[in-house]
Amino acid sequence: MQNFDAVMEKLKILTDAAKYDVSCSSSGSERRGQDGHLGSAAAMGICHSWTADGRCISLLKVLYTNKCVYDCEYCVNRRSNETPRAAFTPRELAELTMEFYRRNYIEGLFLSSAVDGSPDRTLEEICESLRMLREDLGFLGYIHAKIIPGADPAIVQRIGMLADRLSVNIELPSRESLAALAPQKKPDGILKPMRQITDTMEEQRSLTGAGNKYSKYRYRPKQLPENSRLMIGESAPRHGAYSTDQLVFRGAGKNLTLRQIDAKMAIKEERFAPAGQTTQLMVGASGENDAQILALSHALYKQFYMKRVYFSAYIPLMASPLLPAVGTSVPLTREHRLYQADWLMRFYGFDAGEILDASHPNLDLELDPKISWALRHPEFFPMEINRASPEEILRIPGIGTISAGRIVRQRRVAALTYDDLKRMGVVLKRAKYFITVGGRYYGGRVKEDELREHFILQSGGQQIDLFAQTDPRFLGQTNLQIE
């Protein structure tokens, strides 16, 4: 590598510029969870490392360039801010990505960019880099590309054919704050490419039939012939007590689908953004309340079939009379509660109107929205665990989707006891106030109005406690599992 020093320099500048969620780089990632993993294609499900602040690294997340002609109030890369600037060349970025990927450092690339010259000019370069990566270097990993608002439909189309996922970030959750804080970005410039992406995906779905959420380059998995495990056994000599050579496939039984790859079997499917589109809303830079933000996110899921709407707590890095002062605390808890509320709507069957209403326009920062809801609705509780429907069980605090599944499966075999629940991973110190087991109530005599205090005390010690209550299998993935 001849240009090592130059690439190192660029890599540092463009990584640094991409790491705070306040620029075109905003990542669509959950801070406490795994980089964009939730509800996304399997390609992003692997953490390759954890930074010193405990975030999962799954993708190479950089800006293509941080040279910007725009001047968004909240952004470190805005034109009027003095900061070191750099830009990759298409080849540099493509090679870097490929070499990292081969070494299993990353699952793929998360590429966004400032606006160098014009949106289209910047996207042209990005497109060339992605083309090189896919076509010249044969990269089959994951690509998430950010579309710059105001992009020409033709370039959106071409990038969509190379990337797995696209996103156009909304950032500011209302027209008013957009006009005040990012005047060069127009609502239309954001919504048009978003609409184009949704329409293209719809069209392609109607052409090719179901299922397009996996990788764009798909290889047909080939079942190994039944006797293939012997193939290995025959060629491998036994050596001493450690020999497991002959048994390589034994335990995997006959269900093993080892994907044996044959170049001729590779079907390159010309698919547009097979992992869908996402967007992000910034929380705390402008004055919208939680009800407005949730309503907007709900509408985005409905109208654009978003794979994910991310929330990003605003980190005040830039001094501005229009923004919270530098050094103001970052509303991380609020961000977390919004994710939890969003999660309840998408996977637990809650309606936006149930979680927040006119008399509760903001989420309770002290308690998770599920407990809040349960405390406001004593008429549903206690529920008999052996009789409640699966939908009802999901609404009990202390029970997540996994333990709910276990409850429903096991009670088909035999009625459940209180001890069974403990073994199934139900968080009884919360659930016991909301259930009966075989007609018996285990919650003791805590009065309803004392419960709230009780739960707040319980969740004291906050963050680490949140992890402790999470199913261990999900650690490192997310602690958004709501119980």
Next chain:
Amino acid sequence: MEYLYDNTFDGLLTCLYEHVYTEHADSIISVRPDIQISLGRQMQVETDLEKSEKVAHAIETKISPAALRRAYNAWLTAEDGKEMDVLRYVFLGFKLGKDIDRLHGSETVRRIDVLNHKVSWEADRILGILRFSVIQSPQGEVLYAAIHPNCDLIQTVMPHFLNRFRQDPFIIHDVGREKAAFAAEGSWVIRSLPKDFSPQYTPDEQQYRELWRGYFKTAAIDQRRNPSLQKHFIPTRYWQYLTEMQ
């Protein structure tokens, strides 16, 4: 009766066979050169592929194919007493049939859950933290990774990397167990490979490692340093894998 077996899964299945047809096993231990033979009644079980096949077949049909997989995964761990755990699980399964895995309340089933979880947890971690280096071989470039897992899981992670690398040849070396999977063009074998195998890296290798370290350091947000959270996700015993931690 204490059974001695050769530390293969077929060997363990043969023990289960003898447990029924010869004499009850009270414990099953693997014969390793470093273990002194204890006193008491012992029987050396000769691994017999016909017997093990019968047991495997019985598990698949009388319980379920998933149960065989779970028994195998439990055996891949490095836990003491895993052999008897598997035995108890299998015989409970013969009694209960395919419903056994719904019985989360049973200690026996739970133990197998725990062992399975150990393997899948570690395998998941390895998928992410295993690091390939590009090495020079007479045939061209080859990817090489050294791992030191608790569980015997090379074969568990292979499908993932075969799928990823397709044509590219690669080697995954379980240094502690002195064996390695060699893969090229979609097929692979496991062979022994000594601890002290030391490959020759390509000239660029060091530079890419440095670029990765540079990326890793820059990506951390200093204001939010949280080493305990970092360790929570990636226990220090795995740090030796991580190029960026060295």
